[in-house]
Amino acid sequence: xxxxxxxxxxxxxxxTELLANLAVEGIxxxxxxxxxxxxxxxxxxxxxxDGFAAVADDYDEVIEAVLAHDTLVFATPIxxxxxxxxxxxxxxxxxxxLRDKRYAFKDALxxxxxxxxTTGGDEPRIKGLPLIQQFQxxxxxxxxxxxxxxxxxxxxxxxxxxxxxxxxxxERLRDRLLxx
Amino acid sequence: xxxxxxxxxxxxxxxTELLANLAVEGIxxxxxxxxxxxxxxxxxxxxxxDGFAAVADDYDEVIEAVLAHDTLVFATPIxxxxxxxxxxxxxxxxxxxLRDKRYAFKDALxxxxxxxxTTGGDEPRIKGLPLIQQFQxxxxxxxxxxxxxxxxxxxxxxxxxxxxxxxxxxERLRDRLLxx
Amino acid sequence: xxxxxxxxxxxxxxxTELLANLAVEGIxxxxxxxxxxxxxxxxxxxxxxDGFAAVADDYDEVIEAVLAHDTLVFATPIxxxxxxxxxxxxxxxxxxxLRDKRYAFKDALxxxxxxxxTTGGDEPRIKGLPLIQQFQxxxxxxxxxxxxxxxxxxxxxxxxxxxxxxxxxxERLRDRLLxx
Amino acid sequence: xxxxxxxxxxxxxxxTELLANLAVEGIxxxxxxxxxxxxxxxxxxxxxxDGFAAVADDYDEVIEAVLAHDTLVFATPIxxxxxxxxxxxxxxxxxxxLRDKRYAFKDALxxxxxxxxTTGGDEPRIKGLPLIQQFQxxxxxxxxxxxxxxxxxxxxxxxxxxxxxxxxxxERLRDRLLxx
Numbered sequence: 022x023x024x025x026x027x028x029x030x031x032x033x034x035x036x037t038e039l040l041a042n043l044a045v046e047g048i049x050x051x052x053x054x055x056x057x058x059x060x061x062x063x064x065x066x067x068x069x070x071d072g073f074a075a076v077a078d079d080y081d082e083v084i085e086a087v088l089a090h091d092t093l094v095f096a097t098p099i100x101x102x103x104x105x106x107x108x109x110x111x112x113x114x115x116x117x118x119l120r121d122k123r124y125a126f127k128d129a130l131x132x133x134x135x136x137x138x139t140t141g142g143d144e145p146r147i148k149g150l151p152l153i154q155q156f157q158x159x160x161x162x163x164x165x166x167x168x169x170x171x172x173x174x175x176x177x178x179x180x181x182x183x184x185x186x187x188x189x190x191x192e193r194l195r196d197r198l199l200x201x
Numbered sequence: 202x203x204x205x206x207x208x209x210x211x212x213x214x215x216x217t218e219l220l221a222n223l224a225v226e227g228i229x230x231x232x233x234x235x236x237x238x239x240x241x242x243x244x245x246x247x248x249x250x251d252g253f254a255a256v257a258d259d260y261d262e263v264i265e266a267v268l269a270h271d272t273l274v275f276a277t278p279i280x281x282x283x284x285x286x287x288x289x290x291x292x293x294x295x296x297x298x299l300r301d302k303r304y305a306f307k308d309a310l311x312x313x314x315x316x317x318x319t320t321g322g323d324e325p326r327i328k329g330l331p332l333i334q335q336f337q338x339x340x341x342x343x344x345x346x347x348x349x350x351x352x353x354x355x356x357x358x359x360x361x362x363x364x365x366x367x368x369x370x371x372e373r374l375r376d377r378l379l380x381x
Numbered sequence: 382x383x384x385x386x387x388x389x390x391x392x393x394x395x396x397t398e399l400l401a402n403l404a405v406e407g408i409x410x411x412x413x414x415x416x417x418x419x420x421x422x423x424x425x426x427x428x429x430x431d432g433f434a435a436v437a438d439d440y441d442e443v444i445e446a447v448l449a450h451d452t453l454v455f456a457t458p459i460x461x462x463x464x465x466x467x468x469x470x471x472x473x474x475x476x477x478x479l480r481d482k483r484y485a486f487k488d489a490l491x492x493x494x495x496x497x498x499t500t501g502g503d504e505p506r507i508k509g510l511p512l513i514q515q516f517q518x519x520x521x522x523x524x525x526x527x528x529x530x531x532x533x534x535x536x537x538x539x540x541x542x543x544x545x546x547x548x549x550x551x552e553r554l555r556d557r558l559l560x561x
Numbered sequence: 562x563x564x565x566x567x568x569x570x571x572x573x574x575x576x577t578e579l580l581a582n583l584a585v586e587g588i589x590x591x592x593x594x595x596x597x598x599x600x601x602x603x604x605x606x607x608x609x610x611d612g613f614a615a616v617a618d619d620y621d622e623v624i625e626a627v628l629a630h631d632t633l634v635f636a637t638p639i640x641x642x643x644x645x646x647x648x649x650x651x652x653x654x655x656x657x658x659l660r661d662k663r664y665a666f667k668d669a670l671x672x673x674x675x676x677x678x679t680t681g682g683d684e685p686r687i688k689g690l691p692l693i694q695q696f697q698x699x700x701x702x703x704x705x706x707x708x709x710x711x712x713x714x715x716x717x718x719x720x721x722x723x724x725x726x727x728x729x730x731x732e733r734l735r736d737r738l739l740x741x
Contacts, residue, residue: 032245056242062286064236065212065278068358098245102338103283106242106290113286147697147707148338150690151331154514157687158282158328167687178248189729327517327527330510334694337507347507369549392605416602422646424596425572425638428718458605462698463643466602466650473646508698511691518642518688538608 022201024050025090027083029097029108031056036140036181040173041096044138044191048198051090053083055107063113073117080114088124092134092198093165095156099141099149104156112159119163131164136194140187142176169194202381204230205270207263209277209288211236216320216361220353221276224318224371228378231270233263235287243293253297260294268304272314272378273345275336279321279329284336292339299343311344316374320367322356349374382561384410385450387443389457389468391416396500396541400533401456404498404551408558411450413443415467423473433477440474448484452494452558453525455516459501459509464516472519479523491524496554500547502536529554562741564590565630567623569637569648571596576680576721580713581636584678584731588738591630593623595647603653613657620654628664632674632738633705635696639681639689644696652699659703671704676734680727682716709734 024045030037041052058079066073087093097104104112118126137156141149149172160167171194173187174180181187204225210217221232238259246253267273277284284292298306317336321329329352340347351374353367354360361367384405390397401412418439426433447453457464464472478486497516501509509532520527531554533547534540541547564585570577581592598619606613627633637644644652658666677696681689689712700707711734713727714720721727 030245031243032248035245056244062236062290063211063280065210065215065280068212100243100245100293101289101295101342102335103289106286106293109281109283109289110242110286113280115281143342146710147693150694151334151338153687154331154690155282155335158331162281162323170686186730186733189733190726193726193729326530327513330514333507334510350506366550366553369553370546373546373549390605391603392608395605416604422596422650423571423640425570425575428572460603460605460653461649461655461702462695463649466646466653469641469643469649470602470646473640475641503702511694511698514691515642515695518691522641522683 022092022198023090024048024092024094024198025086026050026052026094026096027108027111028052028054029095029105030054031105031107034178035098036173036175036179037096037098037138039179040140040171040181040187040191041094041138043188044094044171044194045198046195048195051086053086055083055111058083060107060110060114062110063116065116067116067120072120080111083111084118084124088129090133092136094136094138096138099139099145099152102148103152115163127163133165134168135160135165136168137170138173138191139170140173140175140181142174145172145174202272202378203270204228204272204274204378205266206230206232206274206276207267207288207291208232208234209275209285210234211285211287214358215278216353216355216359217276217278217318219359220320220351220361220367220371221274221318223368224274224351224374225378226375228375231266233266235263235291238263240287240290240294242290243296245296247296247300252300260291263291264298264304268309270313272316274316274318276318279319279325279332282328283332295343307343313345314348315340315345316348317350318353318371319350320353320355320361322354325352325354382452382558383450384408384452384454384558385446386410386412386454386456387468387471388412388414389455389465390414391465391467394538395458396533396535396538397456397458397498399539400500400531400541400547400551401454401498403548404454404531404554405558406555408555411446413446415443415471418443420467420470420474422470423476425476427476427480432480440471443471444478444484448489450493452496454496454498456498459499459505459512462508463512475523487523493525494528495520495525496528497530498533498551499530500533500535500541502534505532505534562632562738563630564588564632564634564738565626566590566592566634566636567648567651568592568594569635569645570594571645571647574718575638576713576715576719577636577638577678579719580680580711580721580727580731581634581678583728584634584711584734585738586735588735591626593626595623595651598623600647600650600654602650603656605656607656607660612660620651623651624658624664628669630673632676634676634678636678639679639685639692642688643692655703667703673705674708675700675705676708677710678713678731679710680713680715680721682714685712685714
């Protein structure tokens, strides 16, 4: 089992990053901080005669990492009750990968396991639920099992470590990842 | 009443654009296509001693247009069961405007009316509901009344005009905007 | 096409009833007012050796009407952000029908079309969305296509007729039912 | 702190009951099994000149227990992606209590803490989310803080005890209740 953390936070050592780090502590894994990659918003060319044009940015590199791992952890702060723009820009581009002849993108995702780790400061266990539902639709569309999610509450730097439930959930996820 | 359409589509003359155009046909309005603006994803500096640093892109220009209008129409295709990355990048940056001393951003938004127009190809009236709930939380956070939303179904270019319900909804919205 | 309205309102001529009546005006249909039937809450006997015991109430009579129609309109006021208890008691009992050897209940439902008509007084187009999502899961479980829904706003008796959007939606549904 | 468990399950020793028992083990509490009470579905008389007529059933007795406790645990299995009919019948009747001059029902609820414990067999952590959102709207309407929720997965009798996350959540809730 090879674990890839797709980190959508825009801030170093933010609460989402701390919680995701906890979940993969001691487990061999790769973390990609989407904020350190250049990933342009999608240009929808699904209906162009020639389809999508190649884009000169880091997107393909991230997709290749996705394809090379078995377990994907989508870690994103709740920004405005959704995933961060960094992560949304990345996911939107999947429309391009679905049509990319170099990959069997959808088939490959269907063989993986997806987890979501998200944190927010404004009642995240309620107001983060539309985001969870959105991820469910995303994963379902590509046939990737949604193996679990963790919602943590924290606002100030480091505050997430005081959310006992989120910490326990992250530790349980770590045990689960270790066992597979 | 001054109407601003914030257009989140990445494609010219996409279904969302057609539906939004219908809703404001014959009404003086401004449309900003977010894809034509350079709006960087947020860098979360809420917890930095000096707060947010100025960003050299078109974001402030769009915000000034927002502040100069009374009615905001958030028009976005449903990309991966959420708003487009273009629009998400824009909304994420509101965290910066909330702390920008040049504006009383939240107070100003509280005086406006927000509408959402969205279209999608995969059961949008069901699978677009988390997006509507997300907008509700967004608008509620800034105290801006959520005056209504339209969900349309369409995939191929132009298909939205065959969605009788969406077309009727857009025409009704136009009548409502005309009457105010 | 044979249309059955399952009316979950507890009040005569309530807003939900008015809106549902409008949607089937001029169309041969049957209406069952669940409040006029004796339908007991379920006693979960799924795990009993002998399964469900027969219940002496009107439930089977309603199910037989369901089976005898092609189009089912679930009409319920939004009570406390969900379907009425009258309707929930009825739906809960489906667990019994799924195991009832007299019927191929699930197969039969899979051949029908389901619509939802619901009205409420407290921002129903937002706060009624969890109910729509619940119906989606219900219909999906039994494989019954969710052909559409109407959410209306009204509180005082008759107020629904002032909700232009709901009225237009009901008329459009009527046209659609007439055309099939 | 006085704890009342409102038990909505229709089955003795069902998974929801086991999980709720675990959460209050060793804590003085009252459990009311709604299935053992006679609680009729509401008859909506909000708009009658004389308002609601008295109903000869056990509802008032349950409400008086509600009023006599500080912490309310709404324990319900997920039946058809919502609360059980037993519980819905009970909640629907709150419309009556809101207008009952014997109580200051809403004010009293605003002084309490509400928890939800729910279990289901079909992806409850995803498909139970509309139910959580519904409870959020319910509690918000009466101004009662939504202090937390637990979603457990189990289908066969006793299976919930194998859901490590739900068990840990119940134990954490117990600690929290003990500490207050």
